[in-house]
Amino acid sequence: MSRTRPRFSRAAVLEGMRASVPVQAAVVPFALVCGIVSQGQGLSVLEAMLMSALCYAGSAQLLALSHWGHPAPVLAAALAAFVVNLRLALMGPVLGPWLDRLRGWRLWGSLFVMADQNWAMSVTQMQAGRWDAGFLFGSGVLMWVVWVLGTGAGHLLGATMRPAPGHPLFFSALAVFVAVLVVMWRGRGDLVPWVVAAGVAAGLARVMPGTSWYIVGGALAGSAVGVWRDQRRHGGTGA
Amino acid sequence: MTLDPWVLAAIGAMALATYLTRAGGYWLFRVVRPPPLVRAMLGYIPGTLFVSYVVPALAAGGVQEWAGAAATAATMLATRNLALAILGGTSAAAAVWALS
Numbered sequence: 001m002s003r004t005r006p007r008f009s010r011a012a013v014l015e016g017m018r019a020s021v022p023v024q025a026a027v028v029p030f031a032l033v034c035g036i037v038s039q040g041q042g043l044s045v046l047e048a049m050l051m052s053a054l055c056y057a058g059s060a061q062l063l064a065l066s067h068w069g070h071p072a073p074v075l076a077a078a079l080a081a082f083v084v085n086l087r088l089a090l091m092g093p094v095l096g097p098w099l100d101r102l103r104g105w106r107l108w109g110s111l112f113v114m115a116d117q118n119w120a121m122s123v124t125q126m127q128a129g130r131w132d133a134g135f136l137f138g139s140g141v142l143m144w145v146v147w148v149l150g151t152g153a154g155h156l157l158g159a160t161m162r163p164a165p166g167h168p169l170f171f172s173a174l175a176v177f178v179a180v181l182v183v184m185w186r187g188r189g190d191l192v193p194w195v196v197a198a199g200v201a202a203g204l205a206r207v208m209p210g211t212s213w214y215i216v217g218g219a220l221a222g223s224a225v226g227v228w229r230d231q232r233r234h235g236g237t238g239a
Numbered sequence: 240m241t242l243d244p245w246v247l248a249a250i251g252a253m254a255l256a257t258y259l260t261r262a263g264g265y266w267l268f269r270v271v272r273p274p275p276l277v278r279a280m281l282g283y284i285p286g287t288l289f290v291s292y293v294v295p296a297l298a299a300g301g302v303q304e305w306a307g308a309a310a311t312a313a314t315m316l317a318t319r320n321l322a323l324a325i326l327g328g329t330s331a332a333a334a335v336w337a338l339s
Contacts, residue, residue: 022322044241047250054254064253071245078252085257087288089264094281099265111262116292123285168333171304175311175328177293182315182324184286193283194290201291202298218291223283227276 007101008134016118016138023117023139024146026172030058031147033170034065035154036162041068045155052151056115056144058173060084063210083211090219091119098126098133106137113140120180192229197222303339307332 006012031052038048043065055061063084064077092099092111099107110133118139125135184190201218208214297304311328318324 022320022325025322025325043246044243046242047246050242050247051250051253054250055257057253057257060253060257064249072243072249074245074249074252077249078256081253082256082260085260087292088257088260089267090284090288092261092265093268094284096265096268096281100269108262111265112258114261120285120289166303166336168303168307168329168336171307171332172325172329174293174296174304175307175325175332176321177289178308178311178328179315179321179324181286181289181293182312183319184289186286190283190286193287197287197290198294202295205295205298214295215288215291218294219284219288220280222287222290223280226283226287227279230279231276 006132006134008106008137009132010134012130012132012134013138013141016121016135016140017142019121019135020118020139020142023121023143023176026117026176027143027146028150029169030173031150032154032157034058034061035151035156036158037062037065038151039155039158041065042070043068043155045152048155049148049152053144053148055081056113056147057081057085057088058147059212083213085212087116087212087215087219088114090216091116095119095122095126095133095136098122098131098136102133106133110137110140113137113144115140115143117176117180118143120177120184124183189226189230193222193226195222196225303332303335306335 034052035048038051039045043051051061060081064073064080067073067076067080091114095114099110102110114136118136121139122133122136197218199218200221201214204214204217293308297308307328310331311324314327315321315324
């Protein structure tokens with residue numbers, strides 16, 4: 001291993017925390033909603049925060065909570081979490097150049113705090129030639145803390161306040177991803193893969209809403225078309 | 240501050256399933272070493288993954304989401320600042336919400 005390229009420095013952990021601050025504006029409302037729904041389904045504040053701390057996966061938690069009951073549906077909740085989070089299985093390998101150089105808690109801990117937002121920020125860092133995986137961990141840890149505390153706050157609010165489903169507060173979660181797409185656009189070569197991904201995902205979402213199959217399907221179809229086109233054009237490997 | 244055993248079991252199962260996706264995908268790639276064609280796809284995954292996330296959400300949404308997304312993208316293009324883009328987009332969505 002090279003000594004000149006830091007693999008996981010304290011400075012990068014702190015930089016990741018700093019860079020994740022604007023994203024917290026989108027994590028807070030999402031966490032509040034999760035806490036409010038938990039309260040509505042009869043979970044105690046301890047149970048709600050424990051779920052957020054151990055799962056750290058908002059859309060999966062919301063889906064599982066929407067089918068909650070007594071006794072708690074163990075298998076159905078696990079299945080919901082697995083299906084909604086399948087996209088994470090595609091995200092880890094993308095960060096391979098960073099993660100392959102890590103071992104022990106730094107590797108498995110970084111994977112534990114890998115979420116959509118800090119993964120996207122890390123990918124842009126990696127594409128810009130940064131080699132320090134501490135960024136992923138730092139940004140993820142701060143988001144995790146905000147996520148768990150926000151869930152607790154939402155649970156306490158749940159008894160008194162209940163924003164309507166279409167409230168613009170919820171839009172901030174989508175805004176993060178739209179903004180990230182602007183950064184991820186690499187040029188005209190992305191057009192065809194993105195259009196294919198959009199079409200496949202929109203089609204699958206109508207057939208299988210409430211899962212992440214459509215996200216996985218759209219991403220795989222778009223990426224496959226991109227590689228196929230690059231192969232035909234250059235006879236080499238893609239991007 | 241109660242802790243129901245069934246709720247605890249469900250949380251534990253969800254946590255296991257989630258970590259399986261987080262670590263499992265990476266672990267598989269590290270162990271199996273897929274062929275170059277599959278590895279080349281990884282370069283396209285970030286963009287197509289978020290397109291697949293955003294487009295169905297916008298298709299299911301209405302004017303509020305479309306105005307918010309347009310304002311977010313415009314702010315991000317102009318400033319390259321994530322905080323401003325989230326603020327601009329959410330404000331636009333809130334404006335539509337207040338008007339309707």
